[in-house]
Amino acid sequence: MAKDIPAVAAGNQVRSVAKALMILNLLAEHQREMSLGEIAKEMQLAKSTVYGLLATLRDFGYLEQSPEDGKYRLGTRLFVLGNVVADSWDVRKVAAPFIQSLVDELGETVHLVVLDKGEVLYIDKRECTKSLRIVSQVGTRLPAHCTGVGKVFLANLPAEEVKSIISTKGLSRYTKNTITEFHLLEEELKQVRQQGYAIDNEEIMESLRCVAVPLRDYTGNVCAAISVSGTLSRFEGDELESIVSLMVRIGREISLHLGYRA
Structure with missing residues (x-):
């Protein structure tokens, strides 16, 4: 999936932001919790790179991490934003x-x-x-x-x-x-x-x-x-x-x- 990330020069897009959004899309498509390793494999990116993205998304509430096995799922912040969009x-x-x-x-x-x-x-x-x-x-x-x-x-x-x-x-x-x-x-x-x-x-x-x-x-x-x-x-x-x-x-x-x- 990493090869699908648009180049910055092509569309003025920030690659780190694009990668973070792709992680959200990935979890939404799979509709289940996923581990760091699974996400990194799907994204075709290094675990260290994906870990930083996951940590940032988690800290801002866009992802939640299971205390039992460390897997990631979509966070409640997305639900809140979704309701804001719906109400608009x-x-x-x-x-x-x-x-x-x-x-x-x-x-x-x-x-x-x-x-x-x-x-x-x-x-x-x-x-x-x-x-x-x-x-x-x-x-x-x-x-x-x-x-x-x-x-x-x-x-x-x-x-x-x-x-x-x-x-x-x-x-x-x-x-x-x-x-x-x-x-x-x-x-x-x-x-x-x-x-x-x-x-x-x-x-x-x-x-x-x-x-x-x-x-x-x-x-x-x-x-x-x-x-x-x-x-x-x-x-x-x-x-x-x-x-x-x-x-x-x-x-x-x-x-x-x-x-x-x-």
């Missing part, structure tokens, strides 16, 4: 009361999502005690092509950007309903643009249907999306039409609070 996202603050009202009215799970590096990233989740328990959590990443929120984003991106995302991420199949051919996805996205909402019809998970709508900021760009999810039996016929109507209305209201003016 206006879309979360603005959308929060609307999301809760949807949960209270529909009794189903509601997600708030952004598009990040071609994938959908879940930044808020609210669920009713009576709703279908969905295996998702804040921080979860899912493909865009087979989720309602993902299709909302793709439908509002330039065609070339959509092609680039699909070329990189592919069209993996998760269920029998997953769209795995690009021309069919294009047709689906055209329909999403026309109707202003997207439906995930058992495309990521069997027996699960989702309705998603875009949230637009003051520039008119889709900055986020919300979705409500439930079982097929609760998301069909007149009830589905009612849910779609409510979601479209709430999506517009949140967008207005984000400064969007049609």
